Amino acid sequence: GLLASFTYFISKIENEKFSIVKFFLNHYVHYYLRYTPLYGIILLIYITLSPYLAQDGPIYPMDGIETASCRQTWWRNLLYINNFFDMRDGCMPVTWFLAVNMQFHWITPLFLLIVSWKWLLGILVSIIFIIVDIVTTSVIVSKNNYDHGLLSDLYSNRSLFSNMTNGYLNDVYVKPWCRIAPYAVGLSIGYIFYEVYQRSNLLPWDSVMRRTTIHSRSYYFKRIFIWIFALTILSLCLFGTYGDYSGHPLTRRNRIVFLTLSRFGWSIGLCAIIIDCFAGHGGIANRLLSQSCFYKLSKLTYGAYLWHSLVIFVNYLGREQPTHYTITNIFYNFICYTILSYILSFFTFLLFELPTIQLLEFCFKRSTKLH
Known part of the structure; x- marks a missing residue:
């Protein structure tokens, strides 16, 4: 939310030929085409290759990880609406975040247009978003007795734990109206940063603070x-x-x-x-x-996010011996999963993401020149 808001207003004042229509076309089309191709590739791997990744594991699914559900529901993921369906029957449940993020991206122009017209009204819209989040979450949680959520006393009753966590997951955890508050905060802070930038004409506030x-x-x-x-x-x-x-x-x-x-x-x-x-x-x-290293790693973060669940599933479900959950083992697993996820992300970035980014830059720059 912060980046979307701040980028819009900075582009508006720094680009003399700024066009709201072109900006929002780029906002929707470019964003979707930027993140969907790699998403689709990982989905395809789930459907076609996962049955052959760890066949020796005694508890590894014979038809692959979520292969059956992915063949039926893959379209929900590519339309970024999978969080509106039962997550138990979905594909790559971890990608609920991508769906929520895309849905927030769809409504962002509404806030940007309102705050451009009347900044106070835009802040009021953000406050309304926050109130909606708090009220809906509290009502759903209390009405359905989800106040246990994912907490410890449910472990003693597995059936209760399963029903409660699945209900909380589907009704609260992955729903955009229960997560809009942090995004609204980011939108408002992004606008405030823009106002400071515009008034000081220097970034960041450091130049103003020193004086x-x-x-x-x-x-x-x-x-x-x-x-x-x-x-x-x-x-x-x-x-x-x-x-x-x-x-x-x-x-x-x-x-x-x-x-x-x-x-x-x-x-x-x-x-x-x-x-x-x-x-x-x-x-x-x-x-x-x-540090610049974080900027470089950020280019691989999206791919690592898509890969990490498959890496974890293949390791745990493909094991032929019991797993001992100790702090040391968990730490080592975390390091190994992170490194392997980023290695896979690096190769998919070179093969798929980078060509996609360059192609989109070429097409959108060319489109701008033609206009």
Whole structure:
């Protein structure tokens, strides 16, 4: 949300020949064609090659990983609507995120047009999105008794655990109206960044802060407060259910509050860090996250995301011996899965993604010149 909003407004003021029609054509068509080809290739591998990847495993499916469901429901994935169907009967369930992200991308122009017309009305739309998220999530969770969610006391009853988690997954976890709040926060922050950029004509805020900020104790206190606030919010989102796993179960009200506000709180914590880094006050964190290596790795992140579930499935389902879940084994598996996923992503980037990107750049630049 932040990138979509900020990119739109920056393009609008820096490009003298900026056209809203062309921008939104690029917004929809380019975005879909940029990410769908590789997605389709991985889907094809699921359908055709997964039956032959680890046949020796005693619990490895004979017809492959999700092969039957993928043959029936692949079109849902390519239309990015798979999160509106039962995830148990779908293909590549992990790609629910791509569907939600694409759906948010579809409605982004509405916000951009409104905030371009009346900025206050645009912020109001973001607030409405946040309220819709909080209200719908809390109502669905409390009405269907999903307040257990994925928490620990369900492990003692497998049937209850299965029914509850599948219901929570289908009704809350993958639905866009239960995830719109973080995106709305990003849209609003992107617009605020644009306003700062426009007024200072320099990026980032560092140039403004150096001229306007008195380096006093209160100034450093504010910086420290922002980081304490951000890390506290993020920690609550990560460890908020710790009591359920340590013999001190949360009350039903606290569980509902956690499941309703954790994603929204996570976005607030991240935005606090982004704002501080954008202002030039991120310190070590800003320098670390601004390293060029992360920019290069970001080109492979999408492919690694698509590959990682297949890598994990083939390893676990193809094993011929029991798996011992220790912290050491989990850590080693995490490292191996990450490296292998990025290696596969590197090759698919060269074979499919890079040609697609270059072809799209050629077509859209040529289209712009013709106009």
